[in-house]
Structure formats: C-alpha cells, structure tokens
Amino acid sequence: MVVPDIGALWRRRSKIRGGVHPEPRKESTADKPIVANFPLPERLYLPLQQHLGQPAEPVVRAGDKVLKGQLLAASRGAVSASVHASTSGTVAAIEDYPAPHPSGLPTATIVLEPDGDDRWVEEGAEIDPFGLTPDEICARVDRAGIVGLGGAAFPSALKLNLGWRSRIRTLILNGGECEPYLTCDDRLMRERAAEIIEGVRIMLHGLQCPTALIAIEDNKPEAYAAMRGAAKNHGRIEVVQVPSLYPMGWEKNLVTHLTGKEVPAGGRPTDVGVLLHNVATAYAVQQAVRYGRPLISRVVTVSGEAVESPRNVETPFGTLLSELLAFCGHRPERTARYVMGGPMMGDVLPHVQVPVVKRTSGILALTPEEVQATDARPCIRCGRCVSACPVGLLPLEMMTRIRAGQFDAAVSFGLRDCISCSSCSYVCPSRIPLVHYFKYASGELMARQEAQQKTERTNRLAEEKRRRLERAKQAAAQRKAQTAASEHAS
Amino acid sequence: MSKVYLPVAPLTHADNPVQAIMAQVVLALVPATGFGLFLFGWPAVYLFSITILSAVLFEAVCLKLAGKPASLFLCDGSALLTGWLLALSLPPWAPWWIGVTGAGLAIVVGKQVYGGIGQNLFNPAMLARVALLVSYPLEMTTWVQPAPIFSEHAPGLLQALGITFGGGGIDGFSGATFIGHVKTELSQGRTLEQSFASGQFGLAEAWLGWVPGSLGETSALLVAAGGVWLLRKGIITWHIPVSLLATVAVLATVLRLIDGDRYFGPLWHLGSGGVMLAAFFIATDYVTSPGSPKGQLIFGTGCGLLIFVIRTWGGFPEGVGFAVLLMNALTPVIDYYVRPRIYGRDHKGRPLKLPEGKE
Ligand code: SF4
Ligand code: SF4
Numbered sequence: 103m104v105v106p107d108i109g110a111l112w113r114r115r116s117k118i119r120g121g122v123h124p125e126p127r128k129e130s131t132a133d134k135p136i137v138a139n140f141p142l143p144e145r146l147y148l149p150l151q152q153h154l155g156q157p158a159e160p161v162v163r164a165g166d167k168v169l170k171g172q173l174l175a176a177s178r179g180a181v182s183a184s185v186h187a188s189t190s191g192t193v194a195a196i197e198d199y200p201a202p203h204p205s206g207l208p209t210a211t212i213v214l215e216p217d218g219d220d221r222w223v224e225e226g227a228e229i230d231p232f233g234l235t236p237d238e239i240c241a242r243v244d245r246a247g248i249v250g251l252g253g254a255a256f257p258s259a260l261k262l263n264l265g266w267r268s269r270i271r272t273l274i275l276n277g278g279e280c281e282p283y284l285t286c287d288d289r290l291m292r293e294r295a296a297e298i299i300e301g302v303r304i305m306l307h308g309l310q311c312p313t314a315l316i317a318i319e320d321n322k323p324e325a326y327a328a329m330r331g332a333a334k335n336h337g338r339i340e341v342v343q344v345p346s347l348y349p350m351g352w353e354k355n356l357v358t359h360l361t362g363k364e365v366p367a368g369g370r371p372t373d374v375g376v377l378l379h380n381v382a383t384a385y386a387v388q389q390a391v392r393y394g395r396p397l398i399s400r401v402v403t404v405s406g407e408a409v410e411s412p413r414n415v416e417t418p419f420g421t422l423l424s425e426l427l428a429f430c431g432h433r434p435e436r437t438a439r440y441v442m443g444g445p446m447m448g449d450v451l452p453h454v455q456v457p458v459v460k461r462t463s464g465i466l467a468l469t470p471e472e473v474q475a476t477d478a479r480p481c482i483r484c485g486r487c488v489s490a491c492p493v494g495l496l497p498l499e500m501m502t503r504i505r506a507g508q509f510d511a512a513v514s515f516g517l518r519d520c521i522s523c524s525s526c527s528y529v530c531p532s533r534i535p536l537v538h539y540f541k542y543a544s545g546e547l548m549a550r551q552e553a554q555q556k557t558e559r560t561n562r563l564a565e566e567k568r569r570r571l572e573r574a575k576q577a578a579a580q581r582k583a584q585t586a587a588s589e590h591a592s
Numbered sequence: 593m594s595k596v597y598l599p600v601a602p603l604t605h606a607d608n609p610v611q612a613i614m615a616q617v618v619l620a621l622v623p624a625t626g627f628g629l630f631l632f633g634w635p636a637v638y639l640f641s642i643t644i645l646s647a648v649l650f651e652a653v654c655l656k657l658a659g660k661p662a663s664l665f666l667c668d669g670s671a672l673l674t675g676w677l678l679a680l681s682l683p684p685w686a687p688w689w690i691g692v693t694g695a696g697l698a699i700v701v702g703k704q705v706y707g708g709i710g711q712n713l714f715n716p717a718m719l720a721r722v723a724l725l726v727s728y729p730l731e732m733t734t735w736v737q738p739a740p741i742f743s744e745h746a747p748g749l750l751q752a753l754g755i756t757f758g759g760g761g762i763d764g765f766s767g768a769t770f771i772g773h774v775k776t777e778l779s780q781g782r783t784l785e786q787s788f789a790s791g792q793f794g795l796a797e798a799w800l801g802w803v804p805g806s807l808g809e810t811s812a813l814l815v816a817a818g819g820v821w822l823l824r825k826g827i828i829t830w831h832i833p834v835s836l837l838a839t840v841a842v843l844a845t846v847l848r849l850i851d852g853d854r855y856f857g858p859l860w861h862l863g864s865g866g867v868m869l870a871a872f873f874i875a876t877d878y879v880t881s882p883g884s885p886k887g888q889l890i891f892g893t894g895c896g897l898l899i900f901v902i903r904t905w906g907g908f909p910e911g912v913g914f915a916v917l918l919m920n921a922l923t924p925v926i927d928y929y930v931r932p933r934i935y936g937r938d939h940k941g942r943p944l945k946l947p948e949g950k951e
Contacts, residue, residue, distance in 0.1 A: 354936070364935065488883050494934045
C-alpha cells in the first residue's frame with residue numbers, strides 16, 4: 103500500500119521548471135530480471151581512464167597472471183580511480199584501443215585474456231561496515247575504484263570525503279532514471295533493494311549525515327515498493343516518489359524538488375548541505391565496504407528496436423559492446439545508430455568494437471524509425487524551447503547568436519549554464535538540433551580558452567627565456583669586465 | 593537544406609512539427625470563420641477565398657524567387673494562416689482587390705522581405721490591415737448589416753459576384769460597427785445613452801456576432817472558444833491573451849466608473865471589434881511576440897493598453913492593428929531585457945548567495 107507522503111507536500115513548495123515527457127520506451131526491459139550469467143568473452147579491454155580526472159597508473163605488465171578483483175592500475179593524482187581485473191587471466195598487452203566515446207579515439211588500455219577459472223583474489227573476511235570510521239570507509243571505497251554510476255563517473259570516495267568534510271545534512275539517492283530506454287537502476291532497485299539500503303546506511307555512516315532521501319520516479323512503482331520495504335526499519339532513510347519528468351534526474355532538479363533549496367550557479371549541491379549519489383553507486387559501495395569487492399562489473403541496459411531480446415545484463419567491465427549486443431540478439435543490418443547511455447544525453451558511438459566501462463549505463467541499437475533523421479526548418483519562435491528548459495535559458499536566442507558567430511552574446515544569454523539535457527531540441531517543432539549548437543559553442547569556447555592559455559604560457563616562457571639570456575649576457579659581460587680589471591690590476 | 597542526422601542526442605523527438613501547429617490554429621478559427629461566412633453571405637465567401645489563394649500564391653512566387661524549396665516551406669501552412677487572419681479582419685463585402693493587395697502586402701512586405709518564416713518583425717496580417725486602412729479608408733470602413741447566406745434579402749451567387757468583383761453597390765445593406773457608431777455620436781456631442789438608443793445595439797448580439805463588422809471578428813464568443821481550445825491544446829500559452837484582455841477590461845471598468853456618460857463598459861469592449869481575435873490569434877503570433885513568459889505578459893499588457901487608448905481617444909475606430917504593430921516593434925527590446933531567471937542565479941544573472949554559515 104502506498105502511504106501518502108505528507109512531508110513531500112511542504113518539500114514541493116519550490117517547483118522545478120521546464121522539462122519534457124519523452125516516450126519512456128522502458129517496457130521491453132523493465133520486467134525482465136537482470137541476467138547474471140553473461141559468458142566471459144575471449145578478451146577484455148580495460149581503459150586506464152574510465153572516470154573523470156587523471157588516468158590510472160598500470161601496476162602490472164604484459165604477461166602477468168592476475169586474479170579476479172586484483173588491482174591492475176592504481177589511481178593517481180587528486181581526482182582518479184583504480185582499475186581492477188574483471189576476471190582471472192593473463193595481461194596480454196597494455197596498448198592503445200578505441201574508447202567508448204563519440205570520437206572513437208584510442209586510449210591506453212589493459213588487454214586481459216581470461217583463463218576461464220574466474221578465480222577471486224583471496225577474499226578478505228566480511229566486516230561490519232558500521233564499526234569503521236568515516237576515513238576507513240572512504241579508503242575502502244577509494245580502493246574499490248568506485249565512481250558515480252549514473253553517468254558522470256566522478257570518483258565516489260572523493261565525493262564522500264567532500265561531503266563529510268562539508269558536514270552535509272541530507273544525502274539524496276538518485277533513482278530517477280529519467281532517460282528513456284534505461285532500466286538498469288530500476289531492475290537493481292527491484293532485485294537488490296536490501297543491498298542498496300545497506301549501501302545507503304554505510305554512506306550515511308561515512309558522511310556522519312542524519313538523513314537520506316531516495317528519489318524514485320513515480321513510473322517505477324515496483325522499485326518504489328521494493329525500496330520502501332527494504333528501508334522500513336531504518337528511520338533515517340526515506341523513500342520518496344518524484345514525478346516522472348525529464349530531466350528529473352538532473353541533480354540540481356532533485357535538490358530543489360526535495361529540499362526546496364537552490365544550488366548557486368557554479369556551485370555544488372554540497373554548498374547547500376546536500377550530497378547526491380546514484381542508487382547503483384550505493385550498491386557498489388555496499389559490496390566494497392562489506393565484502394571488500396572492487397567494482398568490476400555493472401548492470402547494463404541493452405535495448406533498442408534493433409535488439410531482439412532486450413534486457414539488463416550484469417556485464418564485466420572490458421566486455422566489447424558488440425559481444426554484449428550479440429548476446430542479446432542484435433541485428434546490425436537494422437541498426438541506424440548506436441548510443442551509449444540514454445538517448446537524451448548519451449554518446450553516439452561510431453561503432454561498437456569498444457568496451458563496457460564504468461559509466462556505461464546502457465547500450466542502445468536504434469533503428470532508422472527510432473532515430474528519425476529529418477530536415478531542420480527555420481525557427482518559428484514558438485517559445486517551446488524556452489518553456490522546456492529546466493535551467494531557465496532562452497535556447498532560441500542562444501541559437502541565433504551562435505549561428506551569427508556571436509559566442510559572447512550567447513554566453514550572456516546563459517550558454518555556460520546549459521546542461522546539454524536536450525529538452526529544447528526534443529520539443530522544437532522545427533526540429534532544430536539546438537543542443538548541438540550549444541555543445542559546439544561550448545567546445546569552441548573551451549578550445550579558445552585553452553589556446554589563449556597556451557599563447558599566454560608560450561609568451562611567458564619566451565619572456566623568461568629572454569630574461570635568462572639577458573642575465574647570462576650580463577653575467578658574461580661582468581665576468582669579462584672583472585677579468586679585464588684583474589688583468590689590468592696585475 | 594541539409595538533413596539533420598542528429599549525431600548526438602536527442603534521438604527521440606516529440607511528434608509536433610510546424611505544420612501540425614498551423615493546422616490546429618486554422619482549425620480553431622473555423623467556427624468563427626464559418627459563422628462570418630454564413631452571416632455575410634457569398635461576397636464574404638468570395639473575398640475570403642481570393643485573399644487566401646493570393647496569399648499562398650504570393651508565398652510560392654517569393655519562395656521560387658528566393659530559390660527555396662517551395663514544397664518544404666509551403667507545406668508549413670504559415671501563408672495560409674496569414675491569409676486567413678487577414679481575410680477575417682477585412683470588411684466582408686470589400687472588393688476583390690483589397691484582398692489581393694492585402695495578401696501581397698502581408699506576404700511580400702510583411703514576411704518575405706525579412707527572409708521568410710520566423711524572421712519578420714511585424715505581424716504580416718496586421719501590417720497589411722493597417723496599410724490598407726491607411727491607403728483605402730473608404731473601402732476599409734464600409735460595413736454591412738448581417739445578411740445571412742440563403743436568406744431572403746441576401747445577395748445570390750451572381751449578385752455577390754458583382755459586389756466583390758464588379759464594384760456593385762451595397763446600398764441598403766450598409767451599417768456601422770458598434771465602436772464606430774459610438775465614436776461618431778460622441779463626436780457630435782451626444783451622450784453614450786443617446787447613441788445606444790439611436791444605434792439599436794444589444795450586448796448579446798455583439799457577443800454572438802450578429803452585428804456589422806469584420807468578416808470573422810464579430811463573434812467574440814466563437815473566437816474565444818477557438819482560443820480556449822488552442823490554450824488547452826498547448827499551442828498558445830495563457831500569458832498574452834489573459835494579460836491583454838485583463839488590461840482592456842480593467843481600463844474600461846475604471847473609466848466607466850469615472851465617467852459613465854462617455855465610456856462604455858468592459859463587456860462591450862471585450863465583445864466588440866477584434867479584441868478577442870487579437871488576444872488569442874494575433875498577439876499570440878509566435879514570431880512577433882516575446883519568447884519568455886514574463887516578456888509575454890508585458891507584451892499582452894502593452895497591447896491591451898494601446899488598443900484601449902486608440903479606441904477611446906485615437907483617430908481610428910479600431911485600435912487592434914496599430915496596437916499590435918507598435919508592440920511588435922518593441923518585441924526585440926523586451927526579449928533582450930526580460931529573460932527568465934536562470935537556475936542558481938538571481939534576476940540579474942549573478943550566482944545566488946550561499947546560505948548562511950557557508951563560505
Ligand atoms: S522550439 Fe524551435 S522553433 Fe520554437 S522557438 Fe525554440 S528553436 Fe524556435
Ligand atoms: S540543452 Fe541547455 S538550453 Fe536546452 S533545455 Fe537543456 S539546459 Fe536548456
């Protein structure tokens with residue numbers, strides 16, 4: 103039974119803006135259990151960078167035998183995450199391999215040949231997470247190589263640490279999953295609610311934070327019921343339904359909706375005392391802290407009309423997307439486009455000979471009908487993009503400025519606040535790919551900034567060199583004068 | 593124009609292209625139009641057809657000259673809609689060349705010289721209406737009494753041809769609009785009460801539309817019904833219609849309370865002339881109104897204010913065209929200065945202050 107949530111009433115004071123209702127297209131995968139027995143592929147490709155920040159540093163060499171869960175590459179620098187072996191086997195090479203990115207450019211990758219034994223590195227004893235200090239919890243999460251599994255792939259240990267140090271008051275668990283097609287979090291919540299709830303409790307303990315809110319869109323009643331059941335005896339954890347609206351899962355939307363607070367521009371949710379994590383991350387944290395298991399696999403939604411039996415598969419990292427698709431009955435001849443992640447914010451991939459990485463929430467093989475290539479028409483200034491924008495921008499004005507090459511004017515209209523959520527493109531009746539303009543302009547601005555910094559650096563270096571030379575010359579002249587003087591004296 | 597292959601998201605698209613929007617606007621106009629055609633008979637039918645036809649033809653020619661694919665742009669239906677709105681605002685028995693000239697002005701001068709759909713500064717239909725009114729004041733203010741089609745006195749098919757195409761007289765049918773009548777009477781020193789008595793106007797007739805007036809503007813009720821339907825369909829938002837109508841109503845009420853002898857009340861204002869059409873169909877034109885909700889409120893209020901001022905104290909009996917054009921000219925300014933508040937920023941665009949106790 104669903105009990106009316108009175109607390110939600112006052113929380114709803116501050117209304118979120120904009121948003122769209124794309125077709126969910128989740129039916130094909132939402133009701134099928136997670137497939138846990140995915141057969142190990144011949145080779146696994148583990149990029150050293152599967153997270154935001156610096157790439158990890160390899161600690162193995164080609165030819166090394168490794169066990170499942172063994173550290174392959176250690177995190178390096180302030181923002182980074184470790185990479186572990188998804189199964190036991192031999193390191194075949196450390197070489198460049200195409201990354202799952204729109205550019206398809208190669209990055210440094212550890213190639214692992216499984217031996218088929220799937221043998222764990224000696225498993226540490228199960229421990230009681232609640233006997234640990236916050237520092238120890240952060241350390242364990244860091245050692246497990248956990249990153250945000252919602253898509254941003256920010257190292258989780260860092261985030262926890264930041265939250266703990268800034269004494270956050272509310273932990274929000276994002277179970278929104280507002281992107282069409284994706285159901286991996288939905289399934290995880292339905293099937294592993296108890297583990298997720300324990301993960302949340304571990305986080306609360308590690309953060310020394312009083313309360314957690316788990317936000318689930320109201321189009322996932324089963325997940326909501328399962329999570330409510332699992333959270334029943336834990337008063338500090340509240341499971342709340344949020345309206346199904348894209349982009350409800352945008353973290354600032356959730357903060358505003360659930361706490362009534364607004365995150366200042368350029369700030370983080372921790373600035374208003376809130377920290378957000380994804381529900382899948384909570385699961386990974388539980389596995390890491392209680393059992394010492396590193397993050398070596400995740401649930402991936404395999405969907406799209408060009409897939410015959412779409413479902414959620416628990417996939418070891420490094421598996422090629424092509425093999426995962428083939429496992430689900432992929433029909434390449436019907437595929438017009440591959441997207442990693444959801445269709446609104448995901449990455450279009452040039453091909454699928456690239457590995458599953460930590461941020462791979464889904465792989466979609468879409469048919470021409472699903473992609474709908476159309477002609478863009480002139481803007482009719484209908485204002486739909488304005489009402490759809492969750493940030494409160496004027497997409498049409500930014501677009502006309504960018505078209506005219508006036509990037510600064512576009513920035514003055516709020517280009518830097520754009521979250522690339524695609525809501526505006528989605529509603530545009532003229533089919534103008536607005537978000538492309540914004541991504542293009544942001545990229546261009548970034549490139550300009552870099553170029554400027556580079557020129558400044560070169561100028562500085564040149565200046566330094568000139569000074570150095572001058573000093574050297576002066577010194578030489580001085581020496582000469584001195585020797586001349588001493589010679590003279592003698 | 594090249595195909596958009598949407599290399600990055602979004603790949604799912606709302607099914608709501610331009611043509612469907614135009615079609616729905618046209619559909620919303622059908623009741624009022626049908627009533628107008630019925631009320632004013634065959635001459636109105638002829639004028640209506642020729643206006644729309646020439647609008648579409650002018651559009652096709654312009655597209656051809658500009659080298660744009662006519663099939664792609666004609667299908668968006670915007671020329672049809674422009675012609676339609678213009679026809680609704682003409683005197684129903686006006687000669688054919690009024691319709692053709694108006695359509696030419698609207699499409700060529702009002703829209704295509706700016707670069708076509710989405711580029712124009714002024715509402716094309718209103719631009720044409722005002723230009724016609726200034727150039728041909730006689731034809732544009734010759735109104736007729738309702739003479740429903742097939743009714744006894746109404747002109748038949750052939751006689752109507754004479755009226756629209758042959759310059760045939762309309763003696764015996766001519767009448768005055770409510771606002772025109774009141775204005776004339778007041779200018780001759782009579783009070784409002786006296787002019788009501790001499791004009792035989794009823795409020796119910798005005799709302800229903802059984803009065804002399806423009807081809808499709810007379811029935812405030814039917815126009816409003818179409819507008820409300822558009823609102824419910826989400827084609828237009830409430831900001832412009834509500835602010836426009838409310839402004840007119842408030843001003844009318846205030847002045848009526850001040851001097852009941854000279855100023856007629858809000859119900860008369862809202863029920864007569866083109867106010868309803870302007871509120872729901874003309875001021876809400878996407879291209880020439882502001883993009884943000886706040887800007888739209890300002891725009892609607894401005895339109896309402898100007899309509900009232902021109903009607904009450906201006907030289908022309910009907911202020912809608914001028915009011916909308918004036919506000920159109922302000923739209924770029926409004927769009928530049930009035931923007932929605934950006935998430936995490938205050939109204940001036942500065943980042944919000946952090947809550948207390950935080951740096
Ligand atoms: S939604 Fe598209 S057509 Fe409408 S104003 Fe925005 S960019 Fe223009
Ligand atoms: S992509 Fe940017 S401009 Fe478009 S709706 Fe999202 S935040 Fe607004």
